Amino acid sequence: MKLCPWYIALILLPVCLQSQKLPTRDEELFQMQIRDKALFHDSSVIPDGAEISGYLFRDNPKRYFFVVEEDNTPLSVIVTPCDAPLEWKLTLQELPEEASGEGSGEPEPLEEQKQQIVNEEGTELFSYKGNDVEYFVSSSSPSGLYQLELISTEKDTHFKVYATTTPESDQPYPELPYDPRVDVTSLGRTTVTLAWKPTPTSSVMKQPIQYCVVINKEHNFKSICAVEAKMNADDAFMMVPKPGIDFNPFDFAHFGFQSDNNAGKDRNFMPKASSSKLLRQITTKPKVDIQKVCIGNKNIFTVSDLKPDTQYYFDVFAVNAATNMSTAYVGTFARTKEEAKQKTxxxxxxxxxxxxxxxxxxxxxxxxxxxxxxxxxxxxxxxxxxxxxxxxxxxxxxxxxxxxxxxxxxxxxxxxxxxxxxxxxxxxxxxxxxxxxxSKFNKQPFPSLPEDTRIKAFDKLRTCSSVTVAWLGTQERNKFCVYKKEVDDDYTEEHKKREQNQCLGPDTRKKKKK
Structure with a gap:
């Protein structure tokens, strides 16, 4: 039986946790942990000095742990919600005596330390509820085992967490200037020019910085994580199918698994109606009206091809190219000018x-x-x-x-x-x-032409210097003017149509063509 990779990960996770060592500032070990993305995805350990990404199911709390080994240690924890508000809190539990640093120096396995705080509340240091990028910063934190608990009560969502005990030297996020606002310097019917002050991370710290501009019609964004979640939004795909409506309970044949339930033995595939409905849910992706443009280190940018008389929201993010971590400027919004009213x-x-x-x-x-x-x-x-x-x-x-x-x-x-x-x-x-x-009946500005307006040339009457042509006449008596024009061999009907102005009368034609 072929298993999906995430299924294997679930089987191996308990084994990994039993042997997991807490991340330390040992550089060789730290670099190894940084490269192992799967470790951070499936582990409840927050490594020191690295940003991790996670996913929350609605109303399902998630807990992360990290250790501060010495008293009076600086500490910074940053939580970035992506596409939904989060509730999170940071609590502290003192380390047991044997892990205080007087022993072997080897940190205890995570599971053993977690077991010791199951029945103890610990001290709540900080809590927050909302969709802002929120910080906990302390210049002198006590040693202990720290627990970060997150929950989303609105919907399933992504998030990012960063924790470090060396905030002064790390600084992976670009620093905002003293005035972090994005200004609209020029406004037109289809264009808006934006300007902002450069980040000191580029000019003072000489870090490689690029700016990304985000344009949309709904609201401002507080993180690139939120922007990417919106751009990749596919609510239909993430919709949980309803048992008994979209599929039968425990019948996972649709997802590539064989059912162990006896009720599913006689069903090798989904019913057509239900299968089609679920397929439509999975394949239907809503149109997302949002644009992200990364423009290098310029701090002025003109957005083009906008619609007149339409309100747009503009956000700018400074991205550290070395760490791929970003900071949001204070976004702005503007309504493009109306189309010039035409004179009737x-x-x-x-x-x-x-x-x-x-x-x-x-x-x-x-x-x-x-x-x-x-x-x-x-x-x-x-x-x-x-x-x-x-x-x-x-x-x-x-x-x-x-x-x-x-x-x-x-x-x-x-x-x-x-x-x-x-x-x-x-x-x-x-x-x-x-x-x-x-409104007058007898006012006819143009002669009434017959239905067939073609001009016929008679081949048998053609000579080296003359051509005989004929056309259907009109019911009224009218004067007809015939014009000629010399053309090249590659002259086509399309050329003729493009050049011929049918409104040009005798008074505007050249006499030599008459």
Whole structure:
């Protein structure tokens, strides 16, 4: 039977604890312990001078221990909650006489010392409840066995713990400047420029420091640990399946284990409906709207591609590249500026208006016909690529269409109505168009073209210096103008469409092309 690695770890843990020696400042032993990440993950020992990561199940307390061997020892303990508030307390139990340093000098196994304090409360030194990065600092601590107890009453969560008896020399966390605030120095519609004072850890202590900037729309963060927990959030994956609904009790075939329960012998796989539901829970990952950018040792940064009129929260973290431990500046927030309000163009009844729209841009027009009108006609001539047109009457959407070439729309009138026209340009490039709005029936700005607007060239009538072409006529009597242009062999329909402005009339064309 194949076992998962964490299952093996659970079996070996009691054996490890029986032979575990307390971490000391013996440098060779300390370095060996630092490299052994599995030791810290599964052990209840906090090593001196190293940050450990842990995980708490909701309402399940966890206890960690460490020894201070001599009286009057400086002590610093730092607890970093990640994605949920924590309750934690630090208590002290005096060391037994045989471990006071007068004996062999060898520290007792952890299990033996832990057994001695099971029925003794000890002295509570410090307690805290919340989601701040909180410190316990003492310049002169008594010798003894220290217990750190943590619990999360809100949800399952990650956390980090750091303890040291040499806080003056260690200093693995970057120090904040005298003014730790992040300032907004420039604010635009889509950009925000941030600035902050550099950490003394870089300038005075010459430690390798880089800054990481975090942007999100919800709130400020107090640690990179909290940021990473949010970025990696997958609540569906961490959701505990409900017995009898999502799977049968003790049926772990879905997770790769064979069931020892007789009730599961006849079930080699999950029921389809339940299995599909659980699979959706596992694979569905919520979209996390948060961004982290590490920018080296610069202390000014411009955030781009933001949305106008939107509130954002900004955090800066100083990261010690040598220890990978970080400190949070005091974050800030700002609302980007609103989009510049576009001027609405008034359309005059029966008059053609030329409109230019930037790539992906939008223009608004307003038409206020006479109060007694029965119908309204909108004639649109898109000169280049297709454009989108929407017409609203007193806020109600009446039409929404894509227009390429010439289109005409006729709407039923309404007394005292006002019409708002929204034109959206092409994604390919700038758009040009002509538009006419009228409440008069006989006002037709553009000739009515036939459905087939192709021009046919007759091959048999082609000569070295002439080409004969033909097209369908119009019902009304109109004047036709024909233009020619010399093009290269690789000239395609796409080139033609891009260059040809269908709105250019005879007065704007070059005479040599006529």
């Amino acid at each position: 163009v008034e359309l005059k009844d029966g008059k053609v208006t030329d409109v230019f729209i930037k790539r992906k841009g939008t223009k608004f027009l307003r038409f206020s016909p006479v109060s007694s009108h029965q119908k309204v006609t909108f004639s649109v001539h898109s000169c280049l690529d297709a454009i989108q047109i929407q017409v609203r009457r007193d806020g109600k959407l009446l039409l929404s269409h894509s227009v390429e070439g010439v289109r005409q729309f006729q709407l039923r009138g309404k007394p005292k109505a006002k019409y708002l026209i929204r034109l959206k340009g092409s994604k390919k490039g700038a758009s040009m168009l002509k538009i006419l709005a009228t």
